[in-house]
Amino acid sequence: MEEAQLPKIAVSACLLGEQVRYNGGHCNHRLLQSVSKNIETxxxxxxVGIGMGTPRPTIRLIHEDEKIHLIEPKSGTDYTEDMMNWSELQSDFLLKQKISGIILKKDSPSCGLERVKVYHNGTPRKEGQGVFAMVFTSLNPQIPAIEEGRLNDAVQMENFFARVGMMHRWWERDEQGWTLASLQEFHSEHKLLLQSRSPNAPAALGRLISNHSDQHPQQLALEYITLAQSHMNTIVQRKHVAGALRRAVGRLPETTISGKARQRVHSWIDGYVAGTAPRMAPLAVIEQMxxxxxxxxxxxxxxxxxxxMNSGVFAKI
Ligand code: SF4
Structure with a gap:
């Protein structure tokens, strides 16, 4: 039997312990080690990709002539064009590798996703994006992207990997070629997960499919996953997760699960919303049912x- 492929995730090399930082060091991220058996990085x-050595002088984003440049202040060398070109090629390469997510180093003028310092007449403002991060996310909005700092938050870490799982399953279907029927099936499978993040997502995505059913399925599948991932890219709220759990309870057959047993699960869900019961309580009971x-x-x-499940990415909430 062919072994199932692991989801591929692109990661800023310094977070994986490679000594590629400007000072010749790295910033190995312990959480990535714990999940490493469940992903291919x-x-x-x-x-390093654009040919800067290690160690090297630091570079920064500088606002000049109404544009943002990537500059090495020591020598005045402008790396913007080299970095833009490399980033486009690398984004293309990573998409061909079918990555299901990308984890980037925060604060870096190349890799940072948000709040990167941009210098205005020597004064920094935390308002920019690293050049590579900006190019990659503009070209591939459907691929889940996160900074390593956010992985320290258990809920954000779990949600990122939930998005990775969804992207990975999309790639698996993509290999077989999309049809309207396979896209509808993918949507049905993910409705509860989508609802748990954004209650309006199942209906919005259902409309996307039905309103564009005459479009080429491959193109529609790409539009679908882009919209689905934007709905999933949110702060997870207990009340939304609870809504999805209640809907799941509604799917249990009345012949095997009594009304009394259902009431008990609903009270576990109430406890979870109120913060008096861990999420695992209703989850485990429903799974058993x-x-x-x-x-x-x-x-x-x-x-x-x-x-x-064995990846350790599930938040104990
Ligand atoms: S932050 Fe990005 S550019 Fe800087 S060392 Fe890490 S991987 Fe390289």
């Missing part, structure tokens, strides 16, 4: 386990 270092019913409900599976 692709290291990238834009500054699906097992007792011998019902393989794929949308529930996607919500219960959006990414490998």
């Amino acid at each position: 692709i290291p990238i270092c834009p500054e 699906f097992e007792i019913s011998e019902l393989e409900h794929i949308p529930w599976k996607r919500l219960f386990q959006p990414f490998a």
Whole structure:
């Protein structure tokens, strides 16, 4: 039997322990080690990529002539064009590798995703994006992107990997070539997960499919995952997760699960929303009820386990 492929994630090389920083060091990220058995990482270092050595003088984003430049202040060398060209080529390469996510080093004028310092007449303002990060995310808005600092927040880490799991399954279907039917099936499978992040997402994505059913399925599938990922890119709220859990309970067959048992699950969900019960309490009970019913409900599976369960990315909330 062919072994299932792991999701590929591009990562700023310095976060993987490669000594590529300007000072010849690295900033190995411990959380990436814990999840490493569940993903395949692709290291990238834009500054080494454009031929800057290690160690090297620092570079910064400077606002000049109404534009933002990537400049080495010591020598005045402007790396903007080299970095833009390399970033476009590398973005293309990473897409061909079918990556399901990208993890970038914060604050870097090349890799930082947000609040990177831009210098105006020598004064920094935290308002920019690293050049590579800006090019990659503009060209590939459907690929989940996050800075390593946000992985220290358990809820954000889990949500990022839930998005990675969804992207990975999209790539798996993409290999077989999309049809309207396979896209509708993908949507049905992910409805509960989408609802748990953004209650309006299932209806909005359903409309996208039905309003554009005459479009080429490959193009429609790309539009679908781009919109789906933007709905998933949110702060996870208990009330939304609870809404999806209640909907899952509604899918349990009445013949095997009594009304009394359902009431008990709803009270666990109430406890989770109020913060008096961990999320795992209603999750475990509902999972057990699906097992007792011998019902393989794929949308529930996607919500219960959006990414490998043994990966340690699930927040204990
Ligand atoms: S932040 Fe980006 S450019 Fe800087 S060393 Fe790390 S990978 Fe290279």
